[in-house]
Amino acid sequence: MRLSLLLSLFLAIPAFAQLRWDTTEQSLKSKPGDREVVATYRFTNTGTTPITIDNVHTSCGCTTAALTKNEYAPGESGQIVARMDIGSRTGHQEKSILVTTKQNPKTPTILRLIADIPEPLVMKPTFVMWGVGESPKPKTIYIKVTDGFPIKLLKVDSDNPDIKVDVSEVHPGVELEVHVTPKDTSRPEMATLLIRTDYPSDNPQTYYAYAKVK
């Protein structure tokens, strides 16, 4: 009877147990200015036969996953390096990487990359608009540095002299009201507003807002 119990337990253990992962989930936090988040997933072939990783599929086009080679002998270790392009992403991000082996093609291992991408400043809204012919009254964009970020808002410029900005400092360097006014609204106009900061010191970031008459 004990033998039948052991046999049942053995059969119930999924075959993918052959690859043992140090961890299948990585939680990372990026800094302002970072271009990517990199996570490494180490594994060991704990089985008695070689194993071939024949497919590594990521859930997002923004994430790549690199493997140095495909075949691993018993006892051999390897790693998958996943890179998520941050782009303009902010907040909580979860991406998956599906790893399929030739030996167990129907039971992929799911690796999770969890990234917390802080939003250094909040802008509401990020654009203002007027219709052609609408009264050219000022519209306001609120900008605030997220608590805990050592960022100073230095300056806001418009790249179009026909759309002016007037900045009121609610709390100098950390909270601003940007009043945007078109010279006139008789014709379409567009301006990019450049919000200049001092952070990070080696590569100070500029953020963008937009004003448009259309």
Add this chain to the structure above:
Amino acid sequence: MTALQQAGLILLIAVGLAGATAAVHPKRPPFLVPPRDSNEVTLAQTKPWAGNILWVDARSESEFASEHIPDAVCLNFENWNEQFPKFLDRYNPGQRVVVYCSATSCQLSREIAAKLKSSGVDETYFLEGGWEAWKQQNRP
């Protein structure tokens, strides 16, 4: 250990393994899929908006270049600062914006819709079934 206890133990282990698989499997049954987001719309729901809808393609630029919903604009996180002004060229306040991506499991359309909303585009939704759903219903 009696035969009954052994059977109970085997059942317990099997249920545990099945539960773990159901929690992480990409093709888990629908009853385990999270409830639908209120900003998710079906193609049928977008039909009455014809004429006042701006489609946003959240896929890569190369996928967009290959094929897209007519009059859609390309907008993704990789090129947001370059593409957002082009989005504004096409967007009019009051218009409904529907973001789509390439598959039902794609999170991009949901994420782009959330970013547009936080940018000040109030009426923003994302399409259930994404590009494939649109393509299936608009075959030549």
